[in-house]
Amino acid sequence: MRREDGVETSTISGIPVDPVYTAEATRDLPDELPGEFPYTRGIHKSGYRGRLWTMRQFSGFATARETNARYHYLLKNGQTGLSVAFDMPTLMGQDSDAPTSRGEIGHCGVAIDSLADMETLLDGIPLDKVTTSMTINSPAAILLAMYLVVAEKQGVPWTQVGGTLQNDILKEYIAQKEYIFPPQPSMRLVIDSIEFCAREVPRWNTVSISGYHIREAGSTAAQELAFTLADGFAYVDACLERGMQIDEFAPRLSFFFDAHIDFFEEIAKFRAARRIWARHMRERYGAQNPRSLQLRFHTQTAGVSLTAQQPELNIARTAVEALAAVLGGTQSLHTNAMDEVLALPTDKSARIALRTQQMLAYESGAANTVDPLGGSYFMESLTKRMEEEAEAYFERISEYGGVIRAIEAGFFQKEIADASFRYQTELEHKRRVIVGVNDFVTDDEEPIEILRISPQAEQEQVDRVREVRRKRDQARCTRALESLRKAAQSPDENLMPHIVEAVRAYATEGEIMGTMVDVFGLYTERAII
Amino acid sequence: MSAVQAKPLRIVLAKVGLDGHDRGVKVVARALRDAGFEVIYTGLRQTPAMVVEAALQEDAQVIGLSLHSGAHMTLFPAVIEELKKRQAGDITVFGGGIIPDDDIAELKKLGVAEIFTPGAPLEEIVTWLRKRFPDG
Amino acid sequence: MSGDRDLAAEFRAGNVRGLARAISLVEQRDPTVRHLLEELRDGLRRPRVLGFTGAPGTGKSTLVDALVGLLRGRDQKVAVVAVDPNSPFSGGAILGDRIRMQRHALDGGVYIRSMGARGHLGGLSAASREAIRLLGAFGFDYVLLETVGVGQSELEVAAVADTTVVVLTPGQGDSVQMLKAGIMEIADVFAVNKADLPGAQKVVQEIRSMLNMGPKLAWKPPIVMTVAARAEGLEELLEAVERHQQHLETTGEAAERAAERLKDEAADLVGEWARRQARKLLDDDAELSRRLLDDRVPYAAAEEILTTEGESLVPRAARSRHKMKSR
Numbered sequence: 001m002r003r004e005d006g007v008e009t010s011t012i013s014g015i016p017v018d019p020v021y022t023a024e025a026t027r028d029l030p031d032e033l034p035g036e037f038p039y040t041r042g043i044h045k046s047g048y049r050g051r052l053w054t055m056r057q058f059s060g061f062a063t064a065r066e067t068n069a070r071y072h073y074l075l076k077n078g079q080t081g082l083s084v085a086f087d088m089p090t091l092m093g094q095d096s097d098a099p100t101s102r103g104e105i106g107h108c109g110v111a112i113d114s115l116a117d118m119e120t121l122l123d124g125i126p127l128d129k130v131t132t133s134m135t136i137n138s139p140a141a142i143l144l145a146m147y148l149v150v151a152e153k154q155g156v157p158w159t160q161v162g163g164t165l166q167n168d169i170l171k172e173y174i175a176q177k178e179y180i181f182p183p184q185p186s187m188r189l190v191i192d193s194i195e196f197c198a199r200e201v202p203r204w205n206t207v208s209i210s211g212y213h214i215r216e217a218g219s220t221a222a223q224e225l226a227f228t229l230a231d232g233f234a235y236v237d238a239c240l241e242r243g244m245q246i247d248e249f250a251p252r253l254s255f256f257f258d259a260h261i262d263f264f265e266e267i268a269k270f271r272a273a274r275r276i277w278a279r280h281m282r283e284r285y286g287a288q289n290p291r292s293l294q295l296r297f298h299t300q301t302a303g304v305s306l307t308a309q310q311p312e313l314n315i316a317r318t319a320v321e322a323l324a325a326v327l328g329g330t331q332s333l334h335t336n337a338m339d340e341v342l343a344l345p346t347d348k349s350a351r352i353a354l355r356t357q358q359m360l361a362y363e364s365g366a367a368n369t370v371d372p373l374g375g376s377y378f379m380e381s382l383t384k385r386m387e388e389e390a391e392a393y394f395e396r397i398s399e400y401g402g403v404i405r406a407i408e409a410g411f412f413q414k415e416i417a418d419a420s421f422r423y424q425t426e427l428e429h430k431r432r433v434i435v436g437v438n439d440f441v442t443d444d445e446e447p448i449e450i451l452r453i454s455p456q457a458e459q460e461q462v463d464r465v466r467e468v469r470r471k472r473d474q475a476r477c478t479r480a481l482e483s484l485r486k487a488a489q490s491p492d493e494n495l496m497p498h499i500v501e502a503v504r505a506y507a508t509e510g511e512i513m514g515t516m517v518d519v520f521g522l523y524t525e526r527a528i529i
Numbered sequence: 530m531s532a533v534q535a536k537p538l539r540i541v542l543a544k545v546g547l548d549g550h551d552r553g554v555k556v557v558a559r560a561l562r563d564a565g566f567e568v569i570y571t572g573l574r575q576t577p578a579m580v581v582e583a584a585l586q587e588d589a590q591v592i593g594l595s596l597h598s599g600a601h602m603t604l605f606p607a608v609i610e611e612l613k614k615r616q617a618g619d620i621t622v623f624g625g626g627i628i629p630d631d632d633i634a635e636l637k638k639l640g641v642a643e644i645f646t647p648g649a650p651l652e653e654i655v656t657w658l659r660k661r662f663p664d665g
Numbered sequence: 666m667s668g669d670r671d672l673a674a675e676f677r678a679g680n681v682r683g684l685a686r687a688i689s690l691v692e693q694r695d696p697t698v699r700h701l702l703e704e705l706r707d708g709l710r711r712p713r714v715l716g717f718t719g720a721p722g723t724g725k726s727t728l729v730d731a732l733v734g735l736l737r738g739r740d741q742k743v744a745v746v747a748v749d750p751n752s753p754f755s756g757g758a759i760l761g762d763r764i765r766m767q768r769h770a771l772d773g774g775v776y777i778r779s780m781g782a783r784g785h786l787g788g789l790s791a792a793s794r795e796a797i798r799l800l801g802a803f804g805f806d807y808v809l810l811e812t813v814g815v816g817q818s819e820l821e822v823a824a825v826a827d828t829t830v831v832v833l834t835p836g837q838g839d840s841v842q843m844l845k846a847g848i849m850e851i852a853d854v855f856a857v858n859k860a861d862l863p864g865a866q867k868v869v870q871e872i873r874s875m876l877n878m879g880p881k882l883a884w885k886p887p888i889v890m891t892v893a894a895r896a897e898g899l900e901e902l903l904e905a906v907e908r909h910q911q912h913l914e915t916t917g918e919a920a921e922r923a924a925e926r927l928k929d930e931a932a933d934l935v936g937e938w939a940r941r942q943a944r945k946l947l948d949d950d951a952e953l954s955r956r957l958l959d960d961r962v963p964y965a966a967a968e969e970i971l972t973t974e975g976e977s978l979v980p981r982a983a984r985s986r987h988k989m990k991s992r
Contacts, residue, residue: 088547088598091547103546103599103600104598104599216552218556308647309648343627401836405836408722421555421556424651427650428650428652524764525764526727529570562757562758562759563755564755565757567758568760569761570760570763571767572763586685588682588688588689617682
């Protein structure tokens with residue numbers, strides 16, 4: 001359906017929308033309160049009155065030293081949580097002196113090659129008081145180990161260390177493509193870290209099951225919802241298979257969603273997510289602990305919705321998206337800076353992004369009422385529709401024999417590629433409008449100021465990792481890597497303690513990863529276009 | 530006219546650099562296929578040497594590079610250099626990704642034929658290729 | 666730039682670009698390829714040609730990739746020709762099989778070429794036959810031809826391969842479908858890939874019972890279980906392929922097939938060249954073209970083209986009669 005001006009009336013994901021909704025839509029709706037099962041309306045009775053969402057801005061600069069300085073600044077200014085962005089070589093498990101790291105070091109975040117860099121990154125930061133979120137996946141276990149060893153050196157017991165690891169490998173195969181090993185050994189490593197933390201680091205959020213990257217890869221809202229929850233269930237299944245109890249690990253699983261520009265659809269997505277998770281956890285897995293049933297999530301506003309044209313408009317886009325996240329009941333939020341589409345944000349744009357959240361929290365009144373759209377004819381109808389679409393996807397995934405099989409068959413990749421191509425085609429035909437891009441274009445675009453990373457920073461990092469290799473106790477390092485290799489070869493052994501020991505011996509990230517690659521092999525996906 | 534061209538333009542599309550953001554390159558691949566071109570997609574994390582080798586083996590007239598990690602000033606010129614080294618400077622190179630205006634000017638000076646930034650209509654890429662290769 | 670002489674020089678010098686250009690000419694059925702191939706005639710030697718076909722997702726590319734690894738370990742030079750379908754609407758194609766073989770990307774002893782299945786004047790068989798000839802002349806010991814077994818192309822490719830390996834996999838129900846779709850007839854070896862998945866034995870059983878139902882053949886296609894992703898079963902697969910090739914040699918079938926292939930090829934060329942001439946004639950000769958349009962059926966015009974000075978190349982039964990017989 002189109003409007004008179006030719007623009008689609010369906011949601012950005014293609015869900016048809018009626019011109020008006022009536023009481024018909026809520027006739028069968030059961031009475032439900034926030035803080036009660038199935039938590040459609042939120043996991044807390046008092047919403048944001050009890051506690052505001054956490055404003056968690058993701059950051060990381062070239063080197064560990066510069067990033068450490070930024071952290072001290074943020075902590076001095078009242079921030080209590082840190083969030084680490086790593087550069088591409090670190091995310092891909094390779095050292096800064098690997099040939100393919102050239103040109104990538106420190107570009108999208110901080111470069112961490114070994115324990116030495118992590119010591120610098122966290123220098124002077126009390127790990128018993130500050131929680132840290134680390135956005136990393138394939139090599140997540142190694143970065144966690146580095147963090148724990150720094151705590152150890154600070155004399156902080158692991159039981160007091162808190163934070164979040166993204167550690168969500170499944171969505172890498174589905175969307176972000178930062179995989180290294182084939183899916184099976186990757187899953188083993190994730191479950192090893194969940195099991196290890198349940199025992200040794202009980203305050204650590206072990207996996208942040210992420211829809212953000214699925215959405216950014218071009219999926220619809222319903223696909224983001226369905227694929228993310230399906231990944232969640234896959235982790236639950238794998239933990240149960242390992243012999244863990246559901247209430248022992250489920251409370252430490254959390255989620256990470258995208259907040260896109262289609263306002264109502266996004267709120268419906270967040271509401272449906274809570275309801276589906278609670279229902280499956282209780283009915284399918286028999287979870288008892290309320291924290292196992294409550295879906296907690298972090299939100300980031302949509303990077304893909306930002307435009308390089310008239311970038312100031314991104315401030316408005318981000319505000320709309322952030323409001324959707326807040327009305328959807330997010331636990332924490334990252335708002336994008338207007339220039340993030342071009343490069344790392346400048347100080348000014350980063351400040352505006354944070355201020356946008358503060359406006360929502362303190363000026364708009366959005367924080368005063370829990371689930372203010374609950375009971376709206378339109379909202380409830382859309383929430384139900386989201387839930388139905390997700391359930392239909394769960395069916396199809398189980399026909400493939402589960403998430404990993406569906407990944408190998410290219411199912412998710414194909415669904416996402418189709419959705420993204422459909423959307424692109426709609427844009428080409430102006431059936432969707434992006435202001436400043438395919439309509440309302442200005443000819444005289446002003447260039448905006450961009451933060452650049454100096455080439456010297458790259459060389460310094462390369463020198464640093466080489467120096468670490470020169471100075472360390474090589475015999476101890478070799479021994480540690482050898483024991484890791486042996487453990488990797490025996491499928492029943494938890495790899496975490498071996499990785500921790502290798503980190504203590506200053507083995508580099510690339511060496512630890514390489515040792516596991518020798519055993520597990522590399523993954524390449526077939527072309528799904 | 531038959532839909533099949535006797536000499537379809539052959540284009541190697543590659544993701545260089547370490548990032549895995551392949552949404553854009555996949556959309557472009559489909560659009561080029563629908564325009565009647567033969568697209569050889571070589572996948573993620575290709576080094577300049579791999580890209581050039583693929584173009585030579587596949588007898589491609591065009592290389593399309595996609596990159597979102599910010600390493601374009603290192604990797605795009607490296608592809609051009611490698612082409613020269615292999616006496617294949619006649620192969621046209623274009624790029625896509627998040628690339629600031631200053632860098633675009635610099636890359637064009639170095640021999641990259643065109644850069645398409647996010648928001649560029651697919652039709653623009655197709656038209657540009659058709660103009661450059663009227664026989665393909 | 667005039668082509669063929671430079672091309673032959675480049676080709677002889679072992680420049681991969683010369684090879685790649687020559688294959689493009691072959692794909693486009695450029696008549697000048699003749700001069701190149703005749704020039705290279707003395708150096709021609711036929712590589713071993715293995716065809717691989719199977720439904721999407723059976724792991725063909727991974728299997729081919731693993732075999733390339735194995736053959737490289739034996740110091741054999743290997744070329745891969747991967748055929749993918751074209752879009753029926755635009756004629757364009759997305760050819761993505763290289764992705765699975767990237768670890769060989771920089772190995773000088775490996776050449777990978779992607780081809781669209783359609784768009785070959787004279788058919789895919791003709792293009793692949795010529796490509797094989799070029800690859801042999803360039804020094805490759807093996808040519809691995811990979812096609813998706815969902816259309817016509819795998820049959821065309823099987824016609825040029827010495828040994829055709831049909832790849833099946835447990836689950837997804839594709840195995841039985843493949844067997845029904847006439848793939849059976851072209852299989853010289855079956856590979857049951859992803860054999861670590863449940864149901865692999867069942868696929869083997871299915872193939873076996875299908876084979877037993879058919880007529881007794883001189884060569885009974887062996888069934889090999891493989892896990893290409895872990896390089897398991899490859900030695901066995903290659904051994905089965907070699908056994909089949911020995912069988913072809915000892916029974917004289919190899920020589921017979923080679924002769925048949927060459928005859929087919931010559932006949933195809935006659936058809937192709939004649940067609941081109943005929944079409945040109947019809948376009949250029951306004952008088953002939955008018956008669957054709959008046960006639961509303963094509964036979965008389967075709968006969969006229971194929972007849973000179975009373976000598977006709979038209980099959981006897983199709984020749985014109987003075988009177989139409991009425992029934």
